[in-house]
Amino acid sequence: MSAPRWVNSAVTGRPGSSGERVPVPVPPPVLGSSGRELAEVRAPVPALLSVIARDAIDLVTGPYSHRIRACQGPVCSVLFVDQPRPGTRRWCSMRGCGDSANPAEYRRRHREAAKAR
Incomplete structure (x- = not known):
């Protein structure tokens, strides 16, 4: 098991004064049949939430924070980290989104070109 992460006692629900930091063990990752990383189901909910919160904080305050983008797909709300060099x-x-957006953009450009003639 990895070293415990530290979270606020208000998040864990453990006794202690507000703001006291207590260790919460990080649930071990379990690989499912699809090969995706899944969280151990028996882990306590506060431990799982602390991992998600810590990873989110690491992402938005880390070196790729300026590369977080929203997908431009018309019905997509996914955020992603734009890692390729050009950004x-x-x-x-x-x-998914790119394959449906590219033909739509192509059709839009050709409609505008036809109107301009």
Whole structure:
């Protein structure tokens, strides 16, 4: 098991004065049949939430905070980290949002070109 992370006692529900930091063990990752990383189901909810909160804080305060983008897909609300060097990624996934947006953009450009003639 990895070293415990420290969280506020108000988050854990453990006794102690408000603001007291207590260790909460990080639940070990378990790989499912699909190969995705899943959280141990028997882990206490506050421990799982503390991991999610800590990772979110690390993301928004870390070196890639300026690269967090919202997908430009018309019905998508996914946030992603734009890691390629140019920093021009527009969609969370080319297979999903990108594949549907590219033909729509192509049709829009050709409609405008036809109107301009």
